[in-house]
Amino acid sequence: MKKHKYIKSILVIFLLLPFLSCDNYLDIEPKGKQLLESVRDYNLWLDNQSLRQSSIYGLIYFSDVLDMPTIDDLIDNYSEYSYTWAPQLASDPFTSSPIWASAYNSIYYYNAVINQIDDAIEGTQEEKNKLKAEALLGRALVYLDLTNLYGKMYNETTAATDLAVPFVTSIDITDPTPNRSTVEKMYDHIIGDINSAIPYLPADNSQNRFRGSVAAAYALLARTYLYMGKYDLAAQNAQLALDKGPNEILQHTTSSTFKDLKVRPDAIYSRVGGSLYYGSVSPTLDLLRSYNRYDQRLPLHYTTLGDYSFTVRGRTKYSPYGTVASSTAYPNWGIDVAEMRLILAEVAARNNETVIACDHLDLLRKKRFATANYQRFDSNDSEAVLAKIIQERILEFPFCGLRWFDMKRLAAQGKMTTVNRYNGLGNIIATLQPNSDRYTLQIPIQVMMYNPEWEQNP
Template sequence: MIFHKHYILAFLLILVCGTSCKKFLDIEPRGKVMLKTISDFDLLLNGRGLTSSGNSYLNLMTDECDKPAIKSDDYSSDALSYLWQEQLTADAGKPPVIWTEAYTNIYVYNAVINQVENATTGSVLEKKKLKAEALLGRAFEYLYLVNMYAKPYNKATADVDLSVPFVNSTDITTKTPARATVNFMYNQILNDINAALPDLMKGNNPNKFRGSVNAAYSVLARAYFWKNDYTEAEKYAVLALADPANGLLDLNTFAAPGDMPAMIASKQEIYARYGTTPIQTLASDINFLKTFSEGDLRLKMYYVNVSLNYAPVETIDFTKLKRGDILFYPQGPVPSFGTSVAEMKLIIAEAAARSGNLSLALTHLNELRLSRMSNKKPYQPYESSDPEMVLQQILMERRHELASSGMRWIDMRRLDVEKRIPAINRFDANGKIIMTLQPNSKQYVLKIPTNVLGFNPDMPQN
């Protein structure tokens, strides 16, 4: 990689250690990045690390997975996440999961934002485009962080609720900033994306891991959605879907999971991202499985039955089903932690349902379901004149469509505020309750990692 590997290490340690890790300041080149030409910066944005955002540990925190073989002496990050422990990295001497991956990406984006205009080659337009892509990428990382390490957005308290440090420097001698407020962080995210929009590639980017106007609209839609501003979320979701190159995949057209197009080639992906620390195989909670309709092809495409030699799930006999029998086990493309056509349609549907526009809500809901249900029987559109019933159906559809993509945990956070999430229990192999996530629990907000606080003693804990 063009980027000096020792510099990344030094930055990560300085982020964790504050200004106390003096020995790492002796690494050459001091505070410099091996980036000169426009090609150097372009290659940096193609780095493998930037293809992953969010974190797969989020899936383990949800009400959709099960770990029937969980053991009391398991201190892996998987188990700690599943049991909603205060720290997700047992060894405080190791880089903390989630935090480290996000700030590594942020550091790379900052290098482009701060230095690409000084590139020795390339036109002004080329430099602006790369800076715009980096602004969008950084905003996307911070959007995840604010929705993991801060309380869900609340307009009444957003100016005092603490989020994460807003790091915009690549100078390793700079002291780690104080934790920004939730309101500051959302404003920064929205401002950066809007600043990027004029210089981004129009429509979709052929490389869906890179920025584009459509990608920016989709991230704006998600940001406003998580901010509970459903009017703006709907507006930008509509804009994100305007490109005729976008569209839903009809699962009826694929005989097997492996026939589905890869994430980067799929017309329904807008801003593609793998999850960091991929956890692709998850035992599914039986109660969650019971919410799928008969003929839902997502079962066949993403789930397997362990008791039937990992055969794709066509139908489920719940009278014989045991915990751990059904795994989320994609044998084709893995779920994207980025934005998609399906997510945008669900944002429009939920926003419309909440505003009372049930016709629009049902249109988008049924368009999505039509492409997911088997055509062996005529599709029966979902219909209701009850706003609450329509909203509940849309929320359930989000669970089915966005399963294991990091979305459910953040949905649980925002819906818990509306008292829509009951207590969630974790059970051992014998069915004994070993942990409960109560409504309005402080566990919905991740703790700042111990080693970050150890080297930043003035940083308040959640």
């Protein structure tokens, strides 16, 4: 039996990390003083609020559906650096690195369970296997985001040489930091961890959607294969997720109420985007105008709709909690049933199965309109159907992190247009071309300073 593990002492070591060997520097600060000894301790560890909020809120600033109508030409903070796709998201090499630090903090939490749960006292081996499986699944979700932020989009011909991020499995800060893995190896790790977890995951997480389940694993595999462009495998796993977990899409009306994400019936795997208490953001006028006038997602999440002409930047805001009768309409930054339906629809469209694609699309869209105002979409043009599905992904998931990754994969397919950023006067202050290097983030300077031998992204 190993000695008790005191996270307090580990915190002190990590705070001193900049003064230690550069090989060990990952820019993370594990927090807490939890004594990890029993299976119950590890179970509570996985319920940590920081893991529930482990999605990368900053993703919304990169996307083409966010506007900053008050921004000026002096770009000087994290949100503005992100919004203008600056090479670096922080200018001070001695501050914590945005995105990277919080993501590797989450990975540290999961690694603590994966590495140490077998030595925990009390509890059965079955319980230990379940907790390790949940940690493997949670870590895979974080690594999928990191791989697609700091590595190029998966390309079968270049993935073996395209660099991504270090695959860190240790919680011992005396271990050398691994070099950057390739995109191919990162996907191998992600898929391997998910498949290793499936036999031990619970069949039902309906009492706590923030925790893992078999359906959550298949749903994450579906998203993973979608990003890889392995569409048949994406559809296969999306259907397994629906077969083995929740398969309900909530009806949106002007009086909709929503259960907490912990028990929301359409959530497969719940996450909150960063701090639970973030405020409203400004959507672009193009996004607002792309909604149908009768789409109930507008009055549910957008304020000051006026006559629905949307002519003034910043007047209409997106409210994550909802605007009417609900304070719990918070979008799921994890995975839900709607995403699985849209993956099935997209794969069908790409396979020229337009009727099947429109059927899947219909299952979602009819839940977003009052019956009297709904018109089904049908077309036998696969490109038109695919465009409609991609548009529906924007309308359904505007501010929960998915849009940036959709932009990146569409850009890699030659299907993204140029995106411009405008200051308050309407002048262009930044431009993102479809072939821009900015679709792949640079490794933070805070990390490169201690790992100078790493190759930096362009």
